[in-house]
Amino acid sequence: MRLILHIGTHKTGTTALQHFLSANRKRLNDSGICYASPAHEFDINSIANALLIDGQAKFRQFILENLRKAERNGATTIIASSENFYAMVRYLTRFKAEKTSAEALAKERSLIERLRAAIPTEVECHILCYVRRPDHYLESLYNQNVKKVALLTSDIGDFLHMIDDMLDYHLYLSIWRDVFGSSACSVRAYEAALPNLIDDFVRHVLNIEDISSFTRPNLRANERLSRDVLEYMRLRKQHIRYSERKLERGIFALVDKRITSPNNNHEYLSPDDRAALLSKLEPSMERLRTEFNLPLFPSFNLEAARAFWHPYPGLSLEKKREIDFHYDAVQRQVGFRLERLLIRAASLARRRLPFLSWPLDFARASGIRRLLLEAASRFQ
Incomplete structure (x- = not known):
């Protein structure tokens, strides 16, 4: 059995690829390939996240x-x-875990070694990672983490200081090479x-040339917000509850579609800062x-x-007032008001009535909450 473990990086089309693989499970199975993810999920981010909590068990x-x-099913390959496997110590702790690169890398190696030990020895492993030019990776990762309302209020300079070693792909990928070969x-x-x-993944990783029969999900994953809306989000982070970050992303996505003359300048680095970073x-x-036999990045x-x-x-x-409106x-x-009410009621119930945690988790997993919100949205 062969295991292909795709470890990222972030902002290299991973979500679109995962949706594609999930939507084509049957066709992949016909080719002897099993796409693996937990029920009702299209990736294994929750499995990667668990490495920080319970080690290798999950x-x-x-x-x-x-x-x-x-x-x-007669498959010979698992994908x-x-x-979240790339630089997981930094990313999964929201860039605030270890203070030095040496500490972060030592813990990263330990996690990767645990991951390798969890895979049966008879399984042939293949680790795959896509990377992009580091300055573009930095800007896109910054954009995403402001948009995710992950309590990130820093500017691009402070963010660069927080994730500096993540841009050194060789530093992190050499650990995977040392552990897996x-x-x-x-x-x-x-x-x-x-x-x-x-197309690149299917043809060059899975070695499937004819992909005309595969389903193409109509999806634009992780679309950027305009620069003004993103800056508005960054400045009001202290007013957003962490438990409501996903709700706020949905609100701001609609706000972004309403504003006039959006500013789409996402060049956070000046030319000289960019040149210095690349140098x-x-x-x-x-x-x-x-x-790793990699071609040159764009000059x-x-x-x-x-x-x-x-x-x-x-x-x-003027733009702030428009976004406020x-x-x-x-x-x-109605849909957003109901969702906010459900989030706050669940949070209150967990604090005061802990025994309700299981029914609340079941309701979320079963889709009851989603169906209720979809019904409410019809009245908007």
């Missing part, structure tokens, strides 16, 4: 269950995908896979290209960038 149980399932690890360039990462990372990128022309760069002017008072209108919709 991951081992997941692997063994899917080995049995694959064998019953599992979670972008050089022949078991491969790295692909996100830019080289464009315009369609899914600093060049030795690591060269090692990555050499040791950066400093003079051309200086000529065309326009810094973001900041959130104007639309935010107030959207969050008053």
Whole structure:
């Protein structure tokens, strides 16, 4: 049995790829491939997250269950995908766990070793990671984590300081290579896979040439918000409850569609800051290209960038008032009001009546909450 473990990175089309693999489970099975994920989930992010909590137990149980399932179905390959496996010590603790790179990397190695020990020795492992030019990865990751309302209020400079070692792909991927072996690890360039990462994965990783019969989910995953709405979110983070972050993302997604003349300037780094970052990372990128047979990242022309760069002017008072107006209108919709009420009622019940935790978790998993919210949305 062969296991393909897709470990990210974030912001390289992973969510779209996971939805595609999930939607094509039957067709993949016909090709001897089992796409593995927990029930009602399209990736194994929850399994990756559990490594920080209970070590390898949940991951081992997941692997063994899917080995049995694959064998019953006559499959010879299992695919599992979670972008949270890349730099998990940093990412899963919201970039605030270990204070030094040495501490973070030591814990990262320990987690990867536990993961490897959880996989039966007879399983042939293949670790796959997509990477993109580090400055673009930084900006996209920053955008995503402000949008996710994950209590991130820092600017791009502070964020870079928090995740500095995550941009050193060689540093992290060499740990996977050490634990699983050089022949078991491969790295692909996100830019080289464009315009369609899914085609690249199916053809070059799964070795399936004809993908015309595969379902293409109508999905644009993790779309960016306009710069003004994103800045508005960042500035009002202290007023957003952590338990309501997903609700707020839904509200702001609708607000973004309503505002006029949105600013889509997502160049957070100045040309000189970008050049300095790429220069600093060049030795690591060269090692990555050499040791993992990776093509060159797109080049950066400093003079051309200086000529065309326009810094973001900041959130104007007029634009803030417009966003305030639309935010107030959207969050008053019946569906959002009901969802906020359910979230706060559940939080209160968990604190005062702990025995209700199980029924609440069951209601969420069974889809009752989702059906109730969909019914409410019809009245909006």
